[in-house]
Amino acid sequence: AEHDELAQSILLCPDAQFIEQVQTSINKLLPEMSRKKVIEASLTNRALLIQVSDMGEACEIANAIAAEHLEICAKEPRKWAEFIRHAGAIFMGNYTSESLGDYCAGPNHVLPTARTARFSSPLGVYDFIKRSSMIEVSEAGAQTLGAVASTLAHGEGLTAHARAAEMRLKK
Numbered sequence: 077a078e079h080d081e082l083a084q085s086i087l088l089c090p091d092a093q094f095i096e097q098v099q100t101s102i103n104k105l106l107p108e109m110s111r112k113k114v115i116e117a118s119l120t121n122r123a124l125l126i127q128v129s130d131m132g133e134a135c136e137i138a139n140a141i142a143a144e145h146l147e148i149c150a151k152e153p154r155k156w157a158e159f160i161r162h163a164g165a166i167f168m169g170n171y172t173s174e175s176l177g178d179y180c181a182g183p184n185h186v187l188p189t190a191r192t193a194r195f196s197s198p199l200g201v202y203d204f205i206k207r208s209s210m211i212e213v214s215e216a217g218a219q220t221l222g223a224v225a226s227t228l229a230h231g232e233g234l235t236a237h238a239r240a241a242e243m244r245l246k247k
Contacts, residue, residue, distance in 0.1 A: 077118035
C-alpha cells in the first residue's frame with residue numbers, strides 16, 4: 077500500500093478474530109506513516125481482508141491473485157508454500173517481512189507485477205544468458221516424428237514444412 081495508490085493489499089485468513097486485530101492495527105498505525113495519504117488511498121480502493129474457510133482455500137485464491145509479493149504468516153509456512161504456483165516472491169513465516177526481501181534478504185527484487193506471476197518469474201541469471209535449443213533426431217525417430225510433423229504442417233497449410241519431414245520418411 078505504501079508504494080502507490082494502485083497497490084493492492086489482500087489478507088486471506090481463516091481466523092475472524094485475527095482479521096479484526098489486523099484492521100485495528102491498520103487504524104492504529106496509519107496516522108504514524110510518512111506516506112499516509114498514499115497508503116490510505118490504496119487501502120480504501122484496493123485492499124481486502126477476506127475470511128477464508130481454511131488455508132487450502134487461501135492458497136487457491138492466492139494463486140488466482142498471482143501477487144508480486146505473498147507473505148505466508150502461518151504455522152508451517154513451507155507446507156503451504158508447496159501449494160503456491162503463482163507469486164513473484166514468497167515470504168515465509170512471521171519474521172519474514174516483505175521489506176527484508178525488498179532490501180537485504182538476497183533474492184532479486186525485480187518481480188512480476190499485475191498478475192504476470194501466472195506466466196513469468198523474477199528476474200534471474202537466465203535472463204542474461206543467450207541460449208540455443210539443440211535438436212537431433214535419429215533416423216528411427218524421424219520416422220515417427222516426421223509423420224506427426226507432416227500432419228501438423230499440412231493442418232497449418234505449410235506444405236514445404238510437411239514435405240521436409242516427408243522426404244526423410246522411409247517408403
